[in-house]
Amino acid sequence: MSVLYSFIVLTFNEEKHLPRFLASVTDLNAPVFVVDSGSTDGTVKIAEDFGAVVLINAFENHPKQWDFALKNCPVQTPWVICLDADQVVTQELKQQLINFNEADYANVNGIYFNRKNFFKGRWIKHGGYFPFYLLKMFRFGIGYSDLSEKMDHRFVVTGKAEIWRNGYLLEENLKENNISFWIAKHNHYSDLVAIQEVERMQALNTKTEHPRFWGSPNERKAWYKERWYKLPRYVRPALYFTQRMIFQLGILDGRTGVIFHFLQGFWFRLVVDIKIDELLKQQTDDRRAK
Structure with a gap:
């Protein structure tokens, strides 16, 4: 049977993860295709030894x-x-890929x-971190990278997409065990997100996904983001x-989980808001200086 799919993975100094x-x-x-951005460790050799094509x-x-x-x-x-x-395909997800039959997905262009x-x-x-659906598999030439984003790497497909709820990707960045790295x-x-939000405030950047609460996982995220932008x-x-802590039960994730939710859900968003104000002030100062 011919191979139905290829893997692409991005790397930069990923000898711990690859x-x-x-x-x-x-x-x-x-x-397997590896797109490297100038690793200085053993990443490229690991990929080549495996037989991956490296760009x-x-x-x-x-x-x-x-x-x-x-x-x-x-x-x-x-x-x-x-x-x-830094992701791993679990045995359950691997089995779904082994059993993947293209005839069963004739009218499908993407899989979450x-x-x-x-x-x-x-x-x-x-x-809010589980379940968490990511569009990761799609027909080559139909799915594409959403260039309206500066930080999130979201893929987009036209047409129908399916959700695989069972069988998981495990994601763990071991470098982030060092909090200074995180x-x-x-x-x-936060620099990228602040710039992007200012651009959207000034209609310089438009959304790719149509915001719909009852739509695909990507469309639901776009719906939440649309409301986020309107909050003070x-x-x-x-x-x-x-x-995250109360209504989505983040408190149940224990001490380490609470630290994560605080850093990712509060600290990061607060820094973005501060940087948005700094960018807007800089723009105002630049206009006055002309």
């Missing part, structure tokens, strides 16, 4: 890197699966996988943290 990811997909005998491209942001990958990887299969190096996210070794089960990473992300800055981080 062997784990590759081991989880070995039995599928599918082509090198300078990194600007995740959506643009995925756009490059989809346009330049010599994929020959009808479907492509786009994953991160269910993700389990880990922070400092703990599965973040509550606070803070530095999200401080950079500095108040919304507190509201969001309260929602």
Whole structure:
């Protein structure tokens, strides 16, 4: 039987994660493409030793890197699966891929996988983090990277998409066990999110996904974001943290989970709001200086 799908994974200094990811997909005998952005560790050698096709491209942001990958990887299969190096395909999800029959998906262009996210070794089960559906598998040439985003790397497909609720992606960035790495990473992300929100406030950036509460997982996220943008800055981080902790039971994730929800649900959003005000003030000062 011909191979129906290929894997694409982005890397940068992922020698901690790449062997784990590759081991989880070995039995599928599918082509693997690695798009690296200049690793200085053993990432590229690990990929080449595995037999993956490696492409090198300078990194600007995740959506643009995925756009490059989809346009330049010599994929020959009808479907492509786009994953991160710190993700692992579980045995249950692998079995679904082994049993994948294209005839059963004749009218489907995309498939959402269910993700389990880990922070400092703990599965973040509550606070809106599970179930968490990501469009990761789609027909090659139909799915594309959403370039309206600067930080989130979301894929978009036209037509029908299915959700695989059982069988999971496990996501755990071991580098984030060092909290200084996590803070530095999200401080950079907050720059991108603040710029993007200012652009949307000024109608310089439009949404790709149609916001619909009862739509696809991507459309539901767009619906929530539309309401988020209308909330007052500095108040919304507190509201969001309260929602995650109380109404979405984040408190049940224990000490490590509460730290994660505080950092990701409150601190990060508060820093974004501060940076939005800084950008708006800078724009005002620049206009007055002219």
